[in-house]
Amino acid sequence: xxIPYTVTPRRDTGLYNAKVGIWLFLAxxxxxxxxxxxxxxxLRVGADFWPHGLLNVPIGTFNTxxxxxxxxxxxxxxxxxxxxxxxxxxxxxxxxxxxxxxFLCIKTKEYNDKFTHYSIRFKDDATAAAFLKEAYGSDDxxxxxxxxxxxxxxxxxxxxxxxxxLQITGHLEDKAGFLDLAKLTAQNKETIQFVPDTPxxxxxxxxxxxxxxxxxVKVSDLAYxxxxxxxxxxxxxxxxxxxxLHAAHVFGGALVMTYLFFHGRRLWQREPERMTNRVxxxxxxxxxxxxxxxxxxxxLYLL
Amino acid sequence: MAEHSTPEAIKKAIRxxxxxxxxxxxxxGLTVWASYIHFGSNAWNITVxxxxxxxxxxxxxxxxxxxxxxxxxxxxxxxxxxxxxVALMGLTLWxxxxxxxxxxxxxxx
Numbered sequence: 001x002x003i004p005y006t007v008t009p010r011r012d013t014g015l016y017n018a019k020v021g022i023w024l025f026l027a028x029x030x031x032x033x034x035x036x037x038x039x040x041x042x043l044r045v046g047a048d049f050w051p052h053g054l055l056n057v058p059i060g061t062f063n064t065x066x067x068x069x070x071x072x073x074x075x076x077x078x079x080x081x082x083x084x085x086x087x088x089x090x091x092x093x094x095x096x097x098x099x100x101x102x103f104l105c106i107k108t109k110e111y112n113d114k115f116t117h118y119s120i121r122f123k124d125d126a127t128a129a130a131f132l133k134e135a136y137g138s139d140d141x142x143x144x145x146x147x148x149x150x151x152x153x154x155x156x157x158x159x160x161x162x163x164x165x166l167q168i169t170g171h172l173e174d175k176a177g178f179l180d181l182a183k184l185t186a187q188n189k190e191t192i193q194f195v196p197d198t199p200x201x202x203x204x205x206x207x208x209x210x211x212x213x214x215x216x217v218k219v220s221d222l223a224y225x226x227x228x229x230x231x232x233x234x235x236x237x238x239x240x241x242x243x244x245l246h247a248a249h250v251f252g253g254a255l256v257m258t259y260l261f262f263h264g265r266r267l268w269q270r271e272p273e274r275m276t277n278r279v280x281x282x283x284x285x286x287x288x289x290x291x292x293x294x295x296x297x298x299x300l301y302l303l
Numbered sequence: 304m305a306e307h308s309t310p311e312a313i314k315k316a317i318r319x320x321x322x323x324x325x326x327x328x329x330x331x332g333l334t335v336w337a338s339y340i341h342f343g344s345n346a347w348n349i350t351v352x353x354x355x356x357x358x359x360x361x362x363x364x365x366x367x368x369x370x371x372x373x374x375x376x377x378x379x380x381x382x383x384x385x386x387x388x389v390a391l392m393g394l395t396l397w398x399x400x401x402x403x404x405x406x407x408x409x410x411x412x
Contacts, residue, residue: 013376023377027384034388038395045399057335064331072324075367079320082313287367294359297331298352302338303345 007273022281026288033292036242040299043234051235052153052303054228056110060301063106064293070099071290074257074283081276086268093261093279096286100254107247114228114236115177119151119167120194120217121224128163135196135215139163146199153200167224170196173214181225191216192225239300246296249289256282323366330359 005017013020044050073095080089122128132139132147141160148161150169172179173193184192193214201207219225226232230240260278268275334355342348365371370381 014374015376020376020380023380027380030384030388031391034391038391041395042398061331061335065328068324068327068331071327071363071367072320075320076317079313079317083310284368287363290367291360291363294363295353295356298334298338298356302335303349303352 007271007277016277018277018281019284022284026284029288033242033245036238036245037295037299040238040242043238047234049152051151051233054151054153054235055239055301056113057301059106059110060297063103064297066099066103066106067290067293070096070103071287073099074279074286078276078279078283081268081272081279084272086265086272089279090261090264093257093264097254097257097261100250100257103250104247104254107243111240112177116175117169117171117228118179118194119169119224119226119228119232120222121167122164122221123223125162125164127221128166128168131168131215131217132163132166135168135213136199136210142202143199146201147196149200150197164223168194168196170194178227178229179225180227181219181222184219184225189219191218193217242296242300246289246292249285249292253282253286253289256285319366323362326362327359330355330362334359 003017007016009015010017010020073092077089077092077096080086080092122131129139132143136143136147144161144163144166145159147166147168148159151167171194173195194217195212195214196210198207198210198212228236230237260275260282264275264278267278334352337351337355338348340348342351370377
């Protein structure tokens with residue numbers, strides 16, 4: 001039996017069925033991402049400090065541009081099919097798939113940077129102060145404010161955290177990822193080689209690099225040790241949930257377009273209009289993925 | 304879409320797509336630039352960023368997704384979605400009365 005209304009519009013809707021279908025699906029997607037945006041708002045408003053500046057803005061901006069270019073190429077693919085130019089349309093479809101892969105590769109690199117970045121906190125003030133002196137040459141208010149700002153983005157005018165309450169950010173010398181205190185204990189590790197980040201300077205001041213040296217830290221001195229994974233804090237929890245779900249959409253869209261790239265020719269030769277409609281539907285999904293990122297980028301990277 | 308039925312109309316549409324694509328790239332630059340400017344408070348920075356994002360999403364939905372010239376069935380679907388989306392966000396804002404900040408500053412009102 002032939003599937004009805006793949007090409008000819010239904011009289012009641014004036015549309016071919018797949019188009020109604022994809023818009024209904026996109027309507028459900030709006031609510032899915034809407035619920036997560038709502039969670040983001042509630043988590044952010046409920047937090048005492050909301051991290052800012054932990055993500056790489058130039059990389060995020062570039063990835064945004066990659067998605068925009070892919071939106072242009074997918075609509076160009078559809079336009080060329082409308083003009084019965086299959087060869088050119090296929091090139092644009094290929095470019096869209098390449099953009100999707102580039103986006104995912106860049107996102108993977110960004111994720112890896114976070115999974116290999118750590119926050120540590122010491123059990124007592126004396127050990128924490130000694131570490132600050134060793135790493136930064138001082139444990140004064142300016143250094144502590146700069147270290148605090150590495151976690152939360154801004155140098156707070158009033159808040160002077162006590163050394164033991166400070167989360168010191170950095171990475172391990174061997175660039176290992178996904179570790180936490182429980183895993184270190186399970187591995188019977190007594191020390192870690194920790195490379196602390198340079199403290200963020202106060203507004204208007206120049207950043208003084210601390211040389212990216214590794215310092216030996218006793219595991220028994222640590223009250224907290226965690227990679228920047230979802231469970232590290234609510235910011236990363238919502239960041240990985242939102243961007244992970246978005247990346248899954250990019251992957252899904254890329255799969256569909258790859259199928260159309262390799263198997264579209266046969267359908268084009270048999271039913272060109274049906275192939276054009278398939279690309280339009282895939283394109284509508286793709287533009288929606290772009291549209292979600294347009295909001296995700298400023299919300300997670302910039303604000 | 305009647306206006307996309309002839310090759311001439313498609314060629315004209317392609318010029319629009321290129322223009323919209325460029326506008327989106329410029330809009331991205333604008334978003335990043337605006338985030339480094341202090342507009343008086345964090346709330347204003349968020350407002351500016353969301354306004355730019357809304358304009359960009361209008362361009363994507365209106366031109367790339369052809370929503371400026373769609374059939375009634377799709378507008379009806381999206382109107383329903385918009386209603387529930389606004390309701391969801393409205394509930395989110397309403398629930399903020401529960402947060403300590405509002406309780407302390409506005410006495411829970």
